[in-house]
Each structure stands twice: as structure tokens, then as C-alpha cells.
Amino acid sequence: MKQRQVIGLLPAGGQAARISPLPVSKELYPIGFRRVDDNSLRPKVVCHYLLEKMRLAGITKAYTVLRPGKWDIPAYFGDGSMLNMNMGYLIISLPFGAAYTLDQAYPFVQDAVVAMGFPDILFHPDDAFVRLLARLEASNADVVLGLFPTEEPQKAGMVDFDAAGRVYKVIEKPPQSQLRYMWGIAVWTPVFTQFMHEHLAGILALSSLAPQRELPIGxxxxxxxxxxxxxxxxxxxxxxxxxxxxxxxxxRAVRLFAAEEI
Structure with a gap:
């Protein structure tokens, strides 16, 4: 696995209906500031934080999967030189949720380790992907989930796991839960990439190409x-x-990050 390339994968197929209308794609909403070469400040967009954390883990290549119309994302990040990364952009063909969005990248990532994060999320610690990739390398896991404490299970994918870190259950957005942790980021091997590709194809085959609901990755x-x-x-x-x-x-995000780099 050490010889496999690690590729970042960002699903950006959502319409941001809950915070519409926006002047930009929500992944480009300015949250806080960053310093540039002359030490002056520039706005820092939401997606930049995720890509920084991937880059800290040594990831130099990433794909963002877009829905048609979100052309401002590739216009903003371009080839990725802003982050010293190589960035590419793919277009979704099936509007059935984030899992299908991610599967659009299958031909490009099927032989790589994938590091996945949502580009409209802010999280800590900064070395989260470093630690996930280290665990993946040291174990025989097919997937490693990054878990964060939450008191809002109805908004998250809650995870049941043991003291050794083995995951037994992922429950998407339960109304109530005694579980404490949600998953927010993930890394996985080609084994899971292939499983997801075949699993989604099977669902489509059984549902006449129109799933009854959006399918969460969890x-x-x-x-x-x-x-x-x-x-x-x-x-x-x-x-x-x-x-x-x-x-x-x-x-809350705007208030928390407004003075981070000032």
C-alpha cells in the first residue's frame, strides 16, 4: 500500500438549498483569512481549509466532483498551484447523493488510496488526514473513518466502534442516539472503491435507474x-x-474564523 498514490476526493454536487441564494458556490464562501506572500491578508474560502489538511498529509493530487453550473470552483482554484497541488474537476451524471457523486471519480481513483472530505466543512485537528493514513497503513482496514464528538446525531452519521477502533455500525442521522461520535472524513483502499462502484451499480439495476432517495455514503x-x-x-x-x-x-463559522489569521 505504501506504493499506492493517495488522491483527495471532494464531493461538491450539492445545491446549498438551505442557505440559498448565495453569490458563489457554498464551497467558495469566505470564512476567515489567509496570508499571501507579501504577508497581506486575503479571504479564505471554506474548501481551502480541507485542501490544506490534505496537503499537510502529503496529498498532492485531488479531484473535485461538481454538478453542472458550479464552474466558479475550477475558476477559483484552477490547477491547484495556490495550494501546491494538482487539481482536476469531474462532472456528476447521477443526482442521487454524495455516494454517486464520489463514484463518478471511479475511473480516475480505482487503483489509489482515496482521502475523502466534504468541501463545505470546517474541522480540527489539522493533522487528521495524517493520522487516518497512518492507521490505514498500519492496519488491514479497508476504510478508516475520522470521528468527531457531536451532540446532534440527527445531523450526522453516528458510529458504533470498540476500544480497538473496529467499527461495527454506521447509522445515518438517527433522531436520537446514545452514540457520541460521528464520522466526518475518511480514507479507503481500492477494495472499498470497487465495492462502492459495484454496490451502487446494483442499486441502479434494481431501481430502474432512479433510487427512491439520496443514498448517504454512510x-x-x-x-x-x-x-x-x-x-x-x-x-x-x-x-x-x-x-x-x-x-x-x-x-457561527464566520464568527469563529474571522480573526484566525489576523
């Missing part, structure tokens, strides 16, 4: 567990995770 991970894939967890007890996709959380 449901695909649970299907992998049910089919014998090994999923492990790297928990960040002091970690934070903030989705900017609702007005209250967007306000």
Missing part, C-alpha cells in the same frame, strides 16, 4: 461492513466539526 460504508469489509475508526476526542450548510452554522 449507508454504503455500512453495506461494506455487512459484506465483510473491515472498517476502523480514528477518533479525535478534542476535535471539532462544523458544517456551514445551515444559516446558524454559517454564522
Amino acid at each position: 449507508d454504503v460504508i455500512q453495506a461494506g461492513i455487512d459484506n465483510g469489509l473491515r472498517v476502523e475508526a480514528e477518533a479525535f476526542p478534542e476535535g471539532t466539526y462544523l458544517d456551514i450548510g445551515t444559516p446558524p452554522d454559517l454564522v
Whole structure:
């Protein structure tokens, strides 16, 4: 596995309906500031934080999967030189949720280790992907999930795991839960990439090309567990995770990050 390339994968197919209208794609909403070469400040967009954390883990190549119309994302990041990365852009063909969005990258990532994060999320610690990739390399896991504490299970994919980090259950957005941790980022091997590709194809074949609901990625991970894939967890007890996709959380993010680089 050491010889496999690690590729970042960012699903950006959403319409940001809960915070619309926006002047830009939500992944480009300015949150805080960054310093440039002359030490002056520039706005820092949401997606920049995720890409920085991937770059810190040594990831130099990433694909963002877009829905048609979100052309401002490639216009902003271009070839990725802003982050010293090589960036490419793919277009979704099936509007059935993030799992299908990610699967659009299958021909480009099927032989690589994938590091996946949502580009409208802010999280800590900064070395989260470093730690996930280290666990993946040191174990025989097919997937390693990055876990963050939450008190809002209805908004998250909650994870049941043991003291050794073995994941047994992923439950998407339960109304209530005694579980403490949600998953927010992930890394996986080609084994899971192939499983997801075949699993989604099977769902489409059984549903006349129109799934009855959007399929969360957590449901695909649970299907992998049910089919014998090994999923492990790297928990960040002091970690934070903030989705900017609702007005209250967007306000909170702007306030928290406004003075970070000043």
C-alpha cells in the first residue's frame, strides 16, 4: 500500500438549498483569512481549509466532483498551484447523493488510496488526514473513518466502534442516539472503491435507474461492513466539526474564523 498514490476526493454536487441564494458556490464562501506572500491578508474560502489538511498529509493530487453550473470552483482554484497541488474537476451524471457523486471519480481513483472530505466543512485537528493514513497503513482496514464528538446525531452519521477502533455500525442521522461520535472524513483502499462502484451499480439495476432517495455514503460504508469489509475508526476526542450548510452554522463559522489569521 505504501506504493499506492493517495488522491483527495471532494464531493461538491450539492445545491446549498438551505442557505440559498448565495453569490458563489457554498464551497467558495469566505470564512476567515489567509496570508499571501507579501504577508497581506486575503479571504479564505471554506474548501481551502480541507485542501490544506490534505496537503499537510502529503496529498498532492485531488479531484473535485461538481454538478453542472458550479464552474466558479475550477475558476477559483484552477490547477491547484495556490495550494501546491494538482487539481482536476469531474462532472456528476447521477443526482442521487454524495455516494454517486464520489463514484463518478471511479475511473480516475480505482487503483489509489482515496482521502475523502466534504468541501463545505470546517474541522480540527489539522493533522487528521495524517493520522487516518497512518492507521490505514498500519492496519488491514479497508476504510478508516475520522470521528468527531457531536451532540446532534440527527445531523450526522453516528458510529458504533470498540476500544480497538473496529467499527461495527454506521447509522445515518438517527433522531436520537446514545452514540457520541460521528464520522466526518475518511480514507479507503481500492477494495472499498470497487465495492462502492459495484454496490451502487446494483442499486441502479434494481431501481430502474432512479433510487427512491439520496443514498448517504454512510449507508454504503455500512453495506461494506455487512459484506465483510473491515472498517476502523480514528477518533479525535478534542476535535471539532462544523458544517456551514445551515444559516446558524454559517454564522457561527464566520464568527469563529474571522480573526484566525489576523
